[in-house]
Amino acid sequence: xxxxxxxxxxxxxxxxxxxxxxxxxxxxxxxxxxxxxxxxxxxxxxxxxxxxxxxxxxxxxxxxxxxxxxxxxxxxxxxxxxxxxxxxxxxxxxxxxxxxxxxxxxxxxxxxxxxxxxxxxxxxxxxxxxxxxxxxxxxxxxxxxxxxxxxxxxxxxxxxxxxxxxxxxxxxxxxxxxxxxxxxxxxxxxxxxxxxxxxxxxxxxxxxxxxxxxxxxxxxxxxxxxxxxxxxxxxxxxxxxxxxxxxxxxxxxxxxxxxxxxxxxxxxxxxxxxxxxxxxxxxxxxxxxxxxxxxxxxxxxxxxxxxxxxxxxxxxxxxxxxxxxxxxxxxxxxxxxxxxxxxxxxxxxxx
Numbered sequence: 001x002x003x004x005x006x007x008x009x010x011x012x013x014x015x016x017x018x019x020x021x022x023x024x025x026x027x028x029x030x031x032x033x034x035x036x037x038x039x040x041x042x043x044x045x046x047x048x049x050x051x052x053x054x055x056x057x058x059x060x061x062x063x064x065x066x067x068x069x070x071x072x073x074x075x076x077x078x079x080x081x082x083x084x085x086x087x088x089x090x091x092x093x094x095x096x097x098x099x100x101x102x103x104x105x106x107x108x109x110x111x112x113x114x115x116x117x118x119x120x121x122x123x124x125x126x127x128x129x130x131x132x133x134x135x136x137x138x139x140x141x142x143x144x145x146x147x148x149x150x151x152x153x154x155x156x157x158x159x160x161x162x163x164x165x166x167x168x169x170x171x172x173x174x175x176x177x178x179x180x181x182x183x184x185x186x187x188x189x190x191x192x193x194x195x196x197x198x199x200x201x202x203x204x205x206x207x208x209x210x211x212x213x214x215x216x217x218x219x220x221x222x223x224x225x226x227x228x229x230x231x232x233x234x235x236x237x238x239x240x241x242x243x244x245x246x247x248x249x250x251x252x253x254x255x256x257x258x259x260x261x262x263x264x265x266x267x268x269x270x271x272x273x274x275x276x277x278x279x280x281x282x283x284x285x286x287x288x289x290x291x292x293x294x295x296x297x298x299x300x301x302x303x304x305x306x307x308x309x310x311x312x313x314x315x316x317x318x319x320x321x322x323x324x325x326x327x328x329x330x331x332x333x334x335x336x337x338x339x340x341x342x343x344x345x346x347x348x349x350x351x
Contacts, residue, residue, distance in 0.1 A: 002068055002093070004100050007058040012050050014067050015060070016043040018085050025086035030119035031145070038143040056080040059100050061093050071097035073104060079115035082124060094124045102128065105154060109164060111230065111278075114151040125150045153278055165234065165284060167291055170224035172213055174233065178224050179208025181236040185272035187309060188338035192255060195337065218271070225291060227275070227284050235275035237288040239295060242269035242305060255338070258330035262346035264305035268296035271306075289322055293351050305348045309340040316345070324349040 007015065020043035027036035043049055056072035058081065069084035071094075079101060084093045105113055116136070117125050126132075130150040138145050170178055183190050183205065194207040212221050218240050227235040244265040251260035263269075270292055275284050296304050306324065308316050309332070324347035332344055 002061050002063045002096065004059050004061050004096065007053055007060045007070060007072075009050075009054065011060055011067065011070075012053055015053055015058075015070055016046075016049050018067055018070070019043045019049070019083050022083050022086045022089075026089065026120055034143050035145055038141045039145070041141065052080065057104065059097060059104075061097055069093040069097055071101055073101050073110075073113070075108070075110075077105060077110040077113045079113055079125075082115070082121050094121075095127070098124060098128050102154075109230075110154065111232070112151060112153050114149070117148040117150050119146075119148075122148050122150070125152075128152065164229050165282075165287065166228050167287075168226055168228060170221040170226050170236070172221055174224070174226060175209040175212040175221055176205065177226075177233050178212045178221060178236060178238075179205045181233075181274040181276070182208060182212070182238060182272050184276075185236075185238075185274035187312065187340060188335070189256075189259065190272075192335055192337045223271075225288070225295075227279075227288055229279065233276075234279040235273070235284045235288060237273045237292055238271040239268060239292045239304075240271065241299060241301065242267045255333045255335050258332060258344055259307060261330050262307050262328055262344060264303065264327060264346060264348050266301070267303040267305040267348060268292065268299060268301040269305050285318065286322070289318075293349075296351060303348055303350050305346060308345050308347060310343040310345055311340040319347050319349075322349065 020040045023036060023040040023043075027039060031039070042052075053070075053072065056074050056078075058070055058072035060070045061068040067085065068088050071082040072080040074080055082094060082097065084091075084097075101113070113130070115125060115130070116138075117130075122132075130152045132148055132150050134149040136147050136149060138147055190208060191204055194204040194211075197211075198204055198207045211219050212224070214220050215222055219238075223240040224236055224238050226233050242263055242265065244263050251257045270289070273285060273288055275288075292304060296302075304324075305327075306319065308319060310316070310329070326345050327348045328346045329343040332338065332341055334341055
């Protein structure tokens, strides 16, 4: 029976021996003699190897025969090591250690694991869902190696998100991410608008970024609030006062005309709200909606408004649950970029 424990100072020499023997035994299947020698010799660099083990959180698998393998992880999610004793390959030791690392990462609310995999560890990482995103060439003692850069994004439990989510005003440097999230929130309407404004060959998200970099206008980063987790943007809400201009010229674009008719005067208008897919169903959207209420009160508004597609049943259910009521609706003009058909609905909440 194997057990997995944290590595200690007293394990370092045994781990160095395991590392060296594994590399010398299995390395020649994939690497040249010079590469194998340079790689294995790291085990002899006592101070560096000790730091390699003890500066990470390194787990050791062992049974009555001794140490079977080890794997390490840093606080930022870097998988620093994954080695199995040369006579225990393909016996489930690597998988047991990897499962242990995943459990540890979940317990620490780590959102992303990444590693520099070798030829013979790449299969283990792929087995656990890591994705290859790049290769690199590194040099050790004058010998060059190819390494495979892999990553795994983890879905965290609700407690992780709620403990670490914070909210802040957006800045100009956030505008490309704002464009991504606003594109999601608009279900194709923003994409339609930005397509009309794009220069030849210009990416529409660059158009969106450009528009949100403006100041003292409604569609500006100045009207955006971001939800972040460990300084990573998870979601966003765009909201501003809606004051209807009765003498404004009507919208002459037939695709956009229905939305321009759905305006509730003297309300705090939630123009868009979105959360990136890997952060959804964690309550972040509801928190952003509550924050909009707070901002509305601070600005002297007693009502909030928003537009939702009738067919977007999930969003409509959320708004109903939060107390929003239907005020008006308009038929959508179909367009390939717009995700829904049917009606667009104006909803208002009194606070």
